[in-house]
Amino acid sequence: MRFKEFLTIFQNGVTSVKTLFEYQQLEVAERGIIAERDTSHEFMEMRRIKSEFIVNKQRYLQLINDIAALTAMVKNFPQQLAMQQEKIEAEQSATYDGSVSSMKALSAREAQLAALEEKLAHLEEEKTLRKEELLQKQAEVTALKEIMDQQYQDFLAVKQLYLSEQSKREQLLSGLTVAKSDMEQRISAEELAWFNEQKERFQGSPLAKLDANHVCSGCHTMVTPICYKRVMQGMSSTCENCGRTLFIDEES
Numbered sequence: 001m002r003f004k005e006f007l008t009i010f011q012n013g014v015t016s017v018k019t020l021f022e023y024q025q026l027e028v029a030e031r032g033i034i035a036e037r038d039t040s041h042e043f044m045e046m047r048r049i050k051s052e053f054i055v056n057k058q059r060y061l062q063l064i065n066d067i068a069a070l071t072a073m074v075k076n077f078p079q080q081l082a083m084q085q086e087k088i089e090a091e092q093s094a095t096y097d098g099s100v101s102s103m104k105a106l107s108a109r110e111a112q113l114a115a116l117e118e119k120l121a122h123l124e125e126e127k128t129l130r131k132e133e134l135l136q137k138q139a140e141v142t143a144l145k146e147i148m149d150q151q152y153q154d155f156l157a158v159k160q161l162y163l164s165e166q167s168k169r170e171q172l173l174s175g176l177t178v179a180k181s182d183m184e185q186r187i188s189a190e191e192l193a194w195f196n197e198q199k200e201r202f203q204g205s206p207l208a209k210l211d212a213n214h215v216c217s218g219c220h221t222m223v224t225p226i227c228y229k230r231v232m233q234g235m236s237s238t239c240e241n242c243g244r245t246l247f248i249d250e251e252s
């Protein structure tokens with residue numbers, strides 16, 4: 001619907017711009033409450049805790065994997081050490097049972113023995129390191145579990161708050177819905193259609209109130225004296241800055 005047709009409706013006195021403005025403000029409040037849900041402190045906290053929890057859970061699963069691998073490794077060390085020990089003993093008896101005939105053969109045997117002993121020492125060292133690593137990871141898992149338990153408790157507490165705030169918001173919203181439908185009784189279908197069409201252009205608020213300082217409530221700038229005068233005289237006018245339809249609330 002064109003602006004002029006809209007003016008005709010208003011001038012016919014079906015309703016006032018003020019009523020439509022009040023209707024608009026109900027919608028503004030409605031949108032504010034809906035937006036508050038996703039920007040509320042509780043909602044942000046729930047998101048924060050959840051994302052931190054996810055990071056911890058990934059770390060936890062990684063640790064559980066590492067611990068399983070390390071446990072298997074540590075369990076395997078005694079057998080590896082015993083095998084190594086057996087090899088050394090076999091080498092020792094072969095070296096010193098009198099069958100070695102030359103010095104050259106003897107030194108080759110001894111070199112072989114030294115290599116086996118070095119490998120044994122390395123295995124022992126490896127065993128110690130892996131055991132330490134296992135203990136450290138087990139401690140980390142215990143600490144992490146405590147942190148995650150706490151996070152879960154925190155999440156539940158914040159969720160409780162969120163739900164209670166959310167139920168307050170829902171009450172407000174249903175109050176607004178009732179107020180809106182009451183108001184719709186006093187607004188003609190054409191006006192409502194005009195309003196809904198204009199809403200798109202003005203982020204939901206095509207109407208603006210001029211205060212005593214001549215400031216437009218839509219864009220917060222001061223209109224020219226001519227513009228103010230026109231609105232004052234009951235001639236519909238739009239804000240030169242934001243284009244919203246203006247009115248003056250004489251009762252306020």
Ligand SMILES: [Zn+2]
Pocket residue numbers: 208216217218219220221239240241242243244
């Ligand atoms: Zn304006």
